[in-house]
Amino acid sequence: MRILRSLSAxxxxxxxFDLPLPEHCAMEAQIQAxxxxxxxxxxxxxxxxxxxxxxxxxxxxxxxFRTIFEHSPLGQKIIDAxxxxxxxxxxxxxxxxxxSPLELLGHAILEYAHPDxxxxxxxxxxxxxxxxxxxxxxxxxxxxxxxxxxxCRVTSVLFPDEGGxxxxxxxxxxxxxxxxxxxxxxxxxxxxxxxxxLAAFNEELQVANEELLAANMALGRIxxxxxxxxxxxxxxxxxxxxxxxxxxxxxxxxxxxxxxxLAQAKPILDLMxxxxxxxxxTLDRLADFSIAYTPDxxxxxxxxxxxxxxxxxxxxxxxxAATQGQLLVDIAGTSSLWFAAKHVYSVxxxxxxxxxxxxxxxxxxxxxxxxxxxxxxxxxxVQDNGLGLSHEQQDQLFRLFKRLHSHVEGTGVGLYLVKxxxxxxxxxxxxxxxxxxxxxxIVNFPG
Numbered sequence: 001m002r003i004l005r006s007l008s009a010x011x012x013x014x015x016x017f018d019l020p021l022p023e024h025c026a027m028e029a030q031i032q033a034x035x036x037x038x039x040x041x042x043x044x045x046x047x048x049x050x051x052x053x054x055x056x057x058x059x060x061x062x063x064x065f066r067t068i069f070e071h072s073p074l075g076q077k078i079i080d081a082x083x084x085x086x087x088x089x090x091x092x093x094x095x096x097x098x099x100s101p102l103e104l105l106g107h108a109i110l111e112y113a114h115p116d117x118x119x120x121x122x123x124x125x126x127x128x129x130x131x132x133x134x135x136x137x138x139x140x141x142x143x144x145x146x147x148x149x150x151x152c153r154v155t156s157v158l159f160p161d162e163g164g165x166x167x168x169x170x171x172x173x174x175x176x177x178x179x180x181x182x183x184x185x186x187x188x189x190x191x192x193x194x195x196x197x198l199a200a201f202n203e204e205l206q207v208a209n210e211e212l213l214a215a216n217m218a219l220g221r222i223x224x225x226x227x228x229x230x231x232x233x234x235x236x237x238x239x240x241x242x243x244x245x246x247x248x249x250x251x252x253x254x255x256x257x258x259x260x261x262l263a264q265a266k267p268i269l270d271l272m273x274x275x276x277x278x279x280x281x282t283l284d285r286l287a288d289f290s291i292a293y294t295p296d297x298x299x300x301x302x303x304x305x306x307x308x309x310x311x312x313x314x315x316x317x318x319x320x321a322a323t324q325g326q327l328l329v330d331i332a333g334t335s336s337l338w339f340a341a342k343h344v345y346s347v348x349x350x351x352x353x354x355x356x357x358x359x360x361x362x363x364x365x366x367x368x369x370x371x372x373x374x375x376x377x378x379x380x381x382v383q384d385n386g387l388g389l390s391h392e393q394q395d396q397l398f399r400l401f402k403r404l405h406s407h408v409e410g411t412g413v414g415l416y417l418v419k420x421x422x423x424x425x426x427x428x429x430x431x432x433x434x435x436x437x438x439x440x441x442i443v444n445f446p447g
Contacts, residue, residue, distance in 0.1 A: 075171035079156070080164070081129045083108045083121060092171055095152070097144040114141040114149065128158045128167055139174065151178040245276050303344055305335035305371055305380065312348050319356045325365035327352065335371050337378045337445050343421045344445075348382075350414040351441050355384035360436075374444075377427075383440040389433040397431060 069076055075092030077085050085108070088101035096112055098104065113121055120140040127136040135157045142150055156169040252269055309329050313320075320327060337344070352367055359365035368383045389397065398419040422429050426446040433439035 075152075075173075077104065077109070077169050077171070079109060079167045079169055081125070083110055083125065085109060086166065095150070095171060095173060096142065097146055097148065112142045112144070114143050117141050120154075124154070124156055124167075128156060129165065132158065134158060139178075142171075149175075151175045241276055241280055245273065248272055248276070300338050300340050303337055303339060303341055305337065305344070305348075305378065306331055308341070308344050308348055309369060311345060312352050315349060316353055316356060319353065323356055323359055323365050325356050325359065325367065328366065328368045330368065330370045333373060335378065339425065339445060343425070347418050347421060347443060348380075350418050351382040351443070354414065355382065355386055355439075359384075359386045360438075378445040380443040380445070381440055382443070383438065385438040388435040388437050388439055389431070390435045394431055394433055398429075 069087075070089050072089060073091055075095040076089045077092050078087040079085055084106065085104045088104040090101055093099065093101040093104060096104070110118060110121055117140040120138050124136050124138060127133045135155065137153065137155045139151065139153050142152055144150065151174045153172040153174050154169060155172075156167040158165055159168055160166075248269055252266070306329070309327075309331075313327055316327070319325070348369075352369070355367040356365050363385060366385050369380065370383070371378060371380045373379070398415050419429050421427075422443065422445075428444045430442045430444075431439055432442070
C-alpha cells in the first residue's frame, strides 16, 4: 500500500514539474495490475467470509435438525433406495422394541415388515426412487423382534444427498386407531347382519299379516253368517216355544181340581213352564247378541243416563226388595250420550243386576253408580260390595258362556254381550275387583 501511495505521489510530482519520465508508462501499468490483484484479493476474502458464514449457518441447521430428529416423539429414520436404514432416532427404536437406534443402522426396514405387507414398501420404493414423487404415505404392519404386531403410518420425503437421493421417513404408531376401526367394522357388519335379518323378518311378518288379514276376513264372513243364523234361529224358535207354552196352559186348564192325576202333574207342568220361560229369555239374549255385532243394527239417539238408570231401577225393584239392597246414583253434570237406547239399557241392566245377584252373603248389597266427563266421553262407574273377583277370574270375566259362580243361574252371555256392544261402538269396559270386598266396572261410552 505504501508503494502504491509513493508511486502515485511520484506521478503527481512529475506531472507538476513537467519532468521527463522514460519509464512512466511501465510504472502506470504495474500500478493498475497491482490494483486489480488487490481487488481480487478483497473479493476472495469476501467470498471466504461468506463461505464461512454459510458453513456456520449450515452447521446450525444441521444441529437443529439433529436435535429435532433425535428428540422427536415420532419414530424417524433415513433410508436409501434399497430401504437400508442410514440413520434412526430413539423413538423408532422404542417403537420396534429395541434398546438403541444403533441396532437399526445398516439393516433394511423389510426385516421388520409383516410378510403380508412387503408390497407396501415396494410401492414406497417405486413412488420415491422410480417416479421421483416428493413424498409418499402408507399404512402398514410391522413385527417387533418379540413377535408383537403394530400398525404404523409411514410418511417418507425424498431429498438429495451427495449426488444421490435419500428418504426421510416418519413412523407413527396407529395400532389403537386400527383396533377402533376394526371394532367399528365389526359393529357395522353386525348391524348390517341385523338389518338383513330384520328385513327378512319384516318380509315374513308382512306375509303373516297378509295371511292373518285373509283369515280375519274369512272369519268376519263366518261370524256374519253365524250372526245371521243366530238371529234367525232365535226368532224361528219363538213360535214353537210359544206354542208349547200355550199347550201347557191348555193342559192345566183341562185338568179339573178333582182330577186324580192333578197332584202329580202340576209340579211337572210348573217346571215345564219355568223351563220354557228361561228358554225364551235365552232366545232374547241371543237376539241381542247378534245385534251387538252390528254397530248400525240399532238407531242411535240422544239419551239421558239418569232416565235409563231409572228404568233399570224399576226393572230390578223386586230384586232390591228381596235382598234389601240399595241402588245409589250420583251423576255429575250432564249425563247425555249418543247411543242406541236398547244397548245402553242392556249394559246398565247387566251390570246392576249382576251386582245384586252376586252379592255377599254376609251383607246387604249396595250398588253405587257414578258418572263424569273425561276428554269428551261419558265415563260410568258401577261399584258393588259383593263377592269380588280374583285375578284369575278377572282374566276370564268377559269370555262367552263363561260362568264364574255356580250358585246363581245365568247363561254366561251377559258381560260378553256388554263388552261387545261397547267394543263395536268404540267404547270400552274395565273391572277393578278385590276378592271378598267387591268390584267396580268402569264403562267408557264413546263421545
